[in-house]
Amino acid sequence: MDIVEVDTVAIPEEFSDEEKKTGMWWRQLLAGGGAGAVSRSCTAPLDRLKIFFQVQSIKGGERLTIMSGFRAMQEGGVRSLWRGNGVNVLKIAPESAIRFYAYEYFKRFFVSDDKPLNMYQRLATGASAGVVAQTSIYPMEVMKTRLALCSTGQYRGMADCMKSVVKSEGPLALYRGILPSLIGIIPYAGIDLAIYEA
Numbered sequence: 001m002d003i004v005e006v007d008t009v010a011i012p013e014e015f016s017d018e019e020k021k022t023g024m025w026w027r028q029l030l031a032g033g034g035a036g037a038v039s040r041s042c043t044a045p046l047d048r049l050k051i052f053f054q055v056q057s058i059k060g061g062e063r064l065t066i067m068s069g070f071r072a073m074q075e076g077g078v079r080s081l082w083r084g085n086g087v088n089v090l091k092i093a094p095e096s097a098i099r100f101y102a103y104e105y106f107k108r109f110f111v112s113d114d115k116p117l118n119m120y121q122r123l124a125t126g127a128s129a130g131v132v133a134q135t136s137i138y139p140m141e142v143m144k145t146r147l148a149l150c151s152t153g154q155y156r157g158m159a160d161c162m163k164s165v166v167k168s169e170g171p172l173a174l175y176r177g178i179l180p181s182l183i184g185i186i187p188y189a190g191i192d193l194a195i196y197e198a
Helices: 017-022 024-057 065-076 080-083 085-108 121-148 158-169 171-175 178-197
Strands: 004-008 009-012
Touching: 017 158, 024 065, 024 080, 024 085, 024 121, 065 080, 085 121, 085 158, 085 178, 121 158, 121 171, 158 171
Parallel strands: none
Antiparallel strands: 004 009
């Protein structure tokens, strides 16, 4: 995917000249971001339930079930089913933008004489881009999880959550758990972007 500069904004080469001239490419990017935000919001209660299952231990011999998990999630009302979704939606666009920009940047290390990248080069380039993107947005991932698990009134929003975490645990707490995340993103992003490029 080549990048061209139009009015100092990088536009991916796969957009047609007509789309570039009319500004349709902006609408397509916005539509993609909007679709991602809507789909994340529709599945947010399930994502929050998944987090509950990942961190809940057996309490008094009683296992967490889907129904008891949903009941526990609603302790602050129905809106609490979407607790942490704002951060989830906010991180979609920058994560994708950083990943694709980093992919184009890292491709320069492998490209010589305008030859296309081979599969191994695409895998390495995609994995590198995934690491950069994941590291960049990881504090938002931590905030999403903290907000999903907090009780009603514990935080006044994303900024309050981040401020509270940094104040009580230090700035490195924003990167707690990043190593397993990076280990998982390396094959995922490598394969994802390699197949996309192919």
